[in-house]
Each structure stands twice: as structure tokens, then as C-alpha cells.
Amino acid sequence: MRLLITGSAGMLGQDLVAAARAAGHEVLAFPRAELDIVDASAVAQALSAAHPEVVVNCAAWTNVDGAESDEAGALVANGAGAGNVARAAAATGAWTVHVSSDYVFDGSKRDPYVESDPVNPLSAYGRTKLAGERAVAEAAPGRHTIVRSSWLFGTGGPCFPATILRLAGERDELNVVNDQVGCPTFTGHLASALVEIGARRTSGILHVAGGGTCSWFEFAREIVSRAGLACEVKPCTTAEMPRPATRPAYSVLRSERGDEAPRLSEWTQGLSAFMAAVPAVSAR
Numbered sequence: 590m591r592l593l594i595t596g597s598a599g600m601l602g603q604d605l606v607a608a609a610r611a612a613g614h615e616v617l618a619f620p621r622a623e624l625d626i627v628d629a630s631a632v633a634q635a636l637s638a639a640h641p642e643v644v645v646n647c648a649a650w651t652n653v654d655g656a657e658s659d660e661a662g663a664l665v666a667n668g669a670g671a672g673n674v675a676r677a678a679a680a681t682g683a684w685t686v687h688v689s690s691d692y693v694f695d696g697s698k699r700d701p702y703v704e705s706d707p708v709n710p711l712s713a714y715g716r717t718k719l720a721g722e723r724a725v726a727e728a729a730p731g732r733h734t735i736v737r738s739s740w741l742f743g744t745g746g747p748c749f750p751a752t753i754l755r756l757a758g759e760r761d762e763l764n765v766v767n768d769q770v771g772c773p774t775f776t777g778h779l780a781s782a783l784v785e786i787g788a789r790r791t792s793g794i795l796h797v798a799g800g801g802t803c804s805w806f807e808f809a810r811e812i813v814s815r816a817g818l819a820c821e822v823k824p825c826t827t828a829e830m831p832r833p834a835t836r837p838a839y840s841v842l843r844s845e846r847g848d849e850a851p852r853l854s855e856w857t858q859g860l861s862a863f864m865a866a867v868p869a870v871s872a873r
């Protein structure tokens with residue numbers, strides 16, 4: 590398969606390039622410096638010249654708190670930009686795989702969110718990601734997959750485990766929120782699933798996240814314990830650690846689409862893979 594990847598220098602993008610190449614596909618990787626998805630004519634031109642069979646959009650404004658003070662800026666990338674990619678892909682006959690987020694939900698459920706659950710984003714970032722889903726569906730009807738995932742971590746960018754490892758190395762004690770529950774997802778695992786989804790061209794929305802669930806506190810405790818660090822990890826509430834963007838209290842994603850949605854390994858296995866690569870990460 591001839592696969593074009595936007596946002597290819599991002600955390601997920603890097604793993605996707607590697608996973609697609611490892612699976613023997615021809616990869617056309619476009620980092621932001623080479624293709625800005627906000628520029629509709631540049632996107633149309635790049636895709637028409639490249640003639641991909643599948644386009645995976647990994648490009649996004651991912652600064653969740655920053656989006657609160659510049660929602661218009663986030664919307665242009667996450668909404669219009671996503672639409673530009675899907676429209677250009679449809680025009681060249683390619684299938685679009687677009688990556689979206691658990692933050693389209695409000696977190697009021699206490700059992701896993703499935704694809705047909707009603708959306709109700711609490712944050713500017715969540716609203717822009719939802720706008721992107723709608724823009725993709727409108728621009729490439731019947732020719733797209735929207736893959737919602739959550740709590741991404743990987744070796745290709747700043748992420749929660751990397752931050753916890755750094756802080757736990759510097760401090761004796763860390764307070765981490767225990768009242769937000771979700772599914773940490775290793776980008777290496779999600780990347781392989783995206784390649785599979787691109788090859789299968791499963792239509793519509795798919796929930797694809799790491800197996801198992803935990804709170805940020807439980808995630809941090811596991812990271813610190815595996816690293817053998819002496820730092821004490823203590824649970825705290827979201828109210829005790831206010832942030833500009835409101836996060837869903839519960840955003841566990843599961844699929845109601847049976848075998849159509851690839852099932853990822855447990856997040857603990859993702860963490861093992863991440864920890865195995867940690868020396869390489871800290872050496873960068």
C-alpha cells in the first residue's frame with residue numbers, strides 16, 4: 590500500500606512511519622515543515638502529486654491547555670486542516686484515516702465509551718477535535734476512518750511517562766490526580782493498528798485504545814515503581830491541581846464494532862515497551 594502520513598514528525602507520526610515501513614508499505618512522510626495541513630492548496634497539490642492509496646492524518650494542534658486561550662488557532666488545524674486532508678484525499682481517490690480523541694466525550698459515563706455514544710466535549714481542544722471528525726466525514730463521505738484514541742505515550746515526543754520519570758528523578762514526592770480514569774495507549778501499538786485499519790479501509794468511527802484502565806495516579810505509580818525510583822507518588826484530586834482545560838473524569842474507550850476494531854495490548858505492556866526504549870529517549 591502507498592501510504593501518505595501528515596504530521597509525520599509528531600509522537601504518533603514517527604511510530605506510524607516506522608510501523609508502515611516495517612510492514613513493507615511504501616511511505617510518503619510529510620512533517621509540518623513540508624506540509625501544513627491548514628494550507629488547502631498545498632495539501633491538494635501534495636496529495637495529487639503523491640497519489641497515495643491511504644492518507645493518515647497525524648497532524649494536529651495537541652496543546653490541550655493552550656487551546657483554551659486560542660481556540661481559533663486550534664480549530665484551524667484540528668477542524669479545517671483535517672477537512673483539507675480528507676477533501677484532497679477523496680479527490681485523488683485515497684482513503685483517509687483520521688486520528689481523533691477521547692476528549693470529544695464529557696466523561697459523565699462510568700462504563701466504557703463506545704462509538705455511538707453521544708459526544709459533548711468539555712474543552713476547546715475537544716471541540717476542535719470534534720470539528721475535525723465532522724469536517725472529515727463531510728469532505729470524504731464513505732471514504733474515511735476516524736480513529737479515536739486516548740492518553741498517548743511514546744518515545745517520539747514529550748509524554749506523561751517521560752515527564753513522570755524526569756520529575757521522580759528530581760523530587761522525593763509527587764502528587765498525581767486520581768479522579769481521571771482512562772486508557773493509556775502506547776503509540777507503537779496504535780501505529781500498527783492504524784496500518785491495519787488503512788489496509789482494511791473500515792468505514793466510520795473506531796475506538797482504538799490501550800487495553801485495561803487506570804487513573805493518572807495509578808499510571809504514575811507504575812512508572813515510578815518500574816523505574817525503581819525512590820519518589821513517593823501520592824493521589825490528589827483534579828480540584829487540587831487546576832488546569833486551564835477541563836478533562837473528562839472518565840474516558841475509557843472500547844469498541845462496539847467487534848473484529849472491525851483492532852484490539853490493542855494492555856497499557857502495562859505498552860509501558861514495558863516504552864521503558865525498554867527509555868535509555869534511547871533520555872539520550873536524545
Ligand SMILES: NC(=O)c1ccc[n+]([C@@H]2O[C@H](COP(=O)([O-])OP(=O)(O)OC[C@H]3O[C@@H](n4cnc5c(N)ncnc54)[C@H](OP(=O)(O)O)[C@@H]3O)[C@@H](O)[C@H]2O)c1
Nearest residue numbers: 596598599600601621625626648649651690738739740741
Ligand atoms: N497525545 C495524546 O494524548 C492524544 C490522545 C488522543 C488523541 N491524540 C491525537 O493523536 C494525533 C497525534 O498526536 P501526537 O500525540 O502524536 O501529537 P504531536 O506529537 O503533537 O504530533 C502532532 C504533529 O502535528 C504537527 N502539526 C501541528 N499543526 C500542524 C499543521 N497545521 N500542519 C501539519 N502538521 C501540524 C505538529 O508539528 P509541531 O510540533 O511542529 O507543531 C506535530 O509534529 C493527534 O490527532 C492528536 O489529537 C493524541
